[in-house]
Amino acid sequence: xxxxxxxxxxPEIILDEENGVVEIKGKSYPENTxxxxxxxxxxxxxxxxxxxxxxxxxxxxxxxxxxxxKFLYDLFDYLEEKSEKYEIEINxxxxxxxxxxxxxxxxxxxxxxxxxxxxxxxxx
Amino acid sequence: MKENLIEEIELVKxxxxxxxxxxxxxxxxxxKIMLRADKRQKKEYDELxxxxxxxxxxxIAQKNLLESFIKLIASAIDxxxxxxxxxxxxxxxxxxxxxxxxxxxSSINYELKNEKELEYAAWLHDCGKIVTPEYVMDKAxxxxxxxxxxxxxxxxxxVLYRDIKIKALERILAGEDxxxxxxxxxxxxxxxxxxxxxxxxxxxxxxxxSDEEIEKLKIIASQEWIRYFDDNIGLSWTEKERRExxxxxxxxxxxANKKEHLIPREKQLSEMYKRHNFTTKIPELxxxxxxxxxxxxxRGTLNNEEYFRIQEHIMMTxxxxxxxxFPDDLKNVPLIAGTxxxxxxxxxxxxxxxxxxxxxxxxxxxIADVFEALTSHDRPYKTPKKLSEAIKxxxxxxxxxxxxxxxxxxxxxxxxxxxxxxxxxxxxxxDEVDINEILKKLEEM
Numbered sequence: 001x002x003x004x005x006x007x008x009x010x011p012e013i014i015l016d017e018e019n020g021v022v023e024i025k026g027k028s029y030p031e032n033t034x035x036x037x038x039x040x041x042x043x044x045x046x047x048x049x050x051x052x053x054x055x056x057x058x059x060x061x062x063x064x065x066x067x068x069x070k071f072l073y074d075l076f077d078y079l080e081e082k083s084e085k086y087e088i089e090i091n092x093x094x095x096x097x098x099x100x101x102x103x104x105x106x107x108x109x110x111x112x113x114x115x116x117x118x119x120x121x122x123x124x
Numbered sequence: 125m126k127e128n129l130i131e132e133i134e135l136v137k138x139x140x141x142x143x144x145x146x147x148x149x150x151x152x153x154x155x156k157i158m159l160r161a162d163k164r165q166k167k168e169y170d171e172l173x174x175x176x177x178x179x180x181x182x183x184i185a186q187k188n189l190l191e192s193f194i195k196l197i198a199s200a201i202d203x204x205x206x207x208x209x210x211x212x213x214x215x216x217x218x219x220x221x222x223x224x225x226x227x228x229x230s231s232i233n234y235e236l237k238n239e240k241e242l243e244y245a246a247w248l249h250d251c252g253k254i255v256t257p258e259y260v261m262d263k264a265x266x267x268x269x270x271x272x273x274x275x276x277x278x279x280x281x282x283v284l285y286r287d288i289k290i291k292a293l294e295r296i297l298a299g300e301d302x303x304x305x306x307x308x309x310x311x312x313x314x315x316x317x318x319x320x321x322x323x324x325x326x327x328x329x330x331x332x333x334s335d336e337e338i339e340k341l342k343i344i345a346s347q348e349w350i351r352y353f354d355d356n357i358g359l360s361w362t363e364k365e366r367r368e369x370x371x372x373x374x375x376x377x378x379x380a381n382k383k384e385h386l387i388p389r390e391k392q393l394s395e396m397y398k399r400h401n402f403t404t405k406i407p408e409l410x411x412x413x414x415x416x417x418x419x420x421x422x423r424g425t426l427n428n429e430e431y432f433r434i435q436e437h438i439m440m441t442x443x444x445x446x447x448x449x450f451p452d453d454l455k456n457v458p459l460i461a462g463t464x465x466x467x468x469x470x471x472x473x474x475x476x477x478x479x480x481x482x483x484x485x486x487x488x489x490x491i492a493d494v495f496e497a498l499t500s501h502d503r504p505y506k507t508p509k510k511l512s513e514a515i516k517x518x519x520x521x522x523x524x525x526x527x528x529x530x531x532x533x534x535x536x537x538x539x540x541x542x543x544x545x546x547x548x549x550x551x552x553x554x555d556e557v558d559i560n561e562i563l564k565k566l567e568e569m
Contacts, residue, residue, distance in 0.1 A: 065161075066157050066158070066160075066161040069156075069157045069160065069161075070153075070154075070157055073153050073157075100160070100163070100164050100167065103160065103163075104160055107156050107160065111153065111156075
């Protein structure tokens with residue numbers, strides 16, 4: 001299992017290779033977003049050399065900046081490609097009252113019709 | 125060759141199309157990201173703006189509260205002492221005017237930069253006086269003080285005693301039978317000694333005074349003695365104003381109600397009464413110091429006028445607290461504080477409110493206030509009560525619908541009364557109380 005601890009500006013990231021689960025949780029407004037997420041992309045490249053049959057992405061970002069949105073589009077492009085060979089599920093988790101997170105999730109879902117993309121309201 | 129070329133063109137076209145589509149898609153995505161960002165930014169800015177307005181509002185509320193609080197303290201001091209009335213209010217005005225004049229004057233190097241600071245300081249310049257006893261603050265002559273006049277009255281009994289002795293000697297000198305005169309003298313001595321003891325006992329006010337006792341008091345009071353000294357000197361002007369001038373020697377009674385005992389009401393309350401709907405009857409006089417009048421008090425030590433002064437404290441509390449600019453979440457402070465002497469049956473003061481008009485907090489405060497007063501052991505005018513007595517009184521107050529019976533039940537059932545007693549009462553005050561019996565009776569009520 002690989003893990004990046006959360007900071008004031010960046011989310012917690014976990015890659016659980018054994019269970020095929022990736023979690024991104026927290027706030028995301030780093031100064032250099034692409035540099036921050038490069039670590040995850042490297043891990044994913046390595047992981048997809050020998051992935052589980054199904055991989056679940058749980059993404060729960062309560063606050064994200066524009067470059068994080070851009071990164072996520074890139075990530076989902078990458079996953080869309082992978083989904084041709086492996087089963088991929090993306091859960092976009094948000095709080096009922098967080099309208100921005102909800103709408104951002106809707107944008108993604110609309111754009112990636114090919115992937116199994118779920119909007120999940122967080123249970124209290 | 126040709127086919128190859130076409131194939132190649134097709135391939136390039138397809139690749140260009142793909143690239144073009146990707147670029148198009150990217151542009152669309154960028155647009156979406158930007159729109160989302162704009163929306164978020166607007167929301168954040170709106171929230172920030174709202175927060176800023178809230179902070180500004182709070183700052184103003186806080187400033188108002190501070191200012192009204194300062195003025196409250198100042199006016200409390202002014203209200204306490206009729207002789208300095210308005211002093212704390214006038215000083216800030218004068219001080220600021222002076223500071224402005226000094227600023228304008230070129231001969232002194234000073235500039236009034238912070239008017240508020242000077243204003244607050246001026247409002248509060250006497251604030252420590254709130255703890256200064258009135259009899260010290262307003263002491264008008266060297267000998268003036270809070271005084272138990274029983275000493276003065278005892279002195280008059282001393283005069284009576286000597287008058288009897290003189291009379292006896294005069295009678296013997298005049299040739300009357302010595303044995304007979306001495307017998308009379310002894311009887312008279314015994315009589316005034318008993319009368320003195322009676323007056324001394326009445327003065328303490330521990331028990332109820334009957335109509336017969338009041339009659340007896342008046343008879344004792346009517347005995348005469350002769351005053352040879354001028355009692356109109358050594359007085360402050362306020363005392364002089366109330367006095368009737370008499371020639372000496374003057375026939376005085378042992379105890380008297382005199383004109384000088386009547387303190388006229390100067391403080392006008394009608395304005396405040398109208399403002400707050402107070403209903404408590406205002407006595408005509410500020411006080412009545414009459415000796416017979418005060419010794420005739422049937423229960424306790426306070427006369428009618430003084431009892432009103434006690435009631436007045438809650439009116440002052442209301443008047444003061446309502447002048448404070450409490451923010452919304454504290455707006456009931458004056459109501460709660462101002463209803464703790466109201467009674468469920470409407471016989472309380474200062475507004476004579478009915479059960480449903482008194483907030484529950486006021487009812488709770490009432491129980492706390494009464495219980496503390498009943499059990500306290502530091503009041504000079506009463507001996508401390510046992511816990512059982514205090515609870516018995518609370519029980520009867522609930523029965524008479526003076527305090528809330530349901531709240532009293534909670535007070536007893538929860539054991540709070542005992543918890544408090546253990547913390548604040550003397551150990552000899554804490555006795556056995558059959559709480560279940562009282563709770564049962566309350567339940568049946």
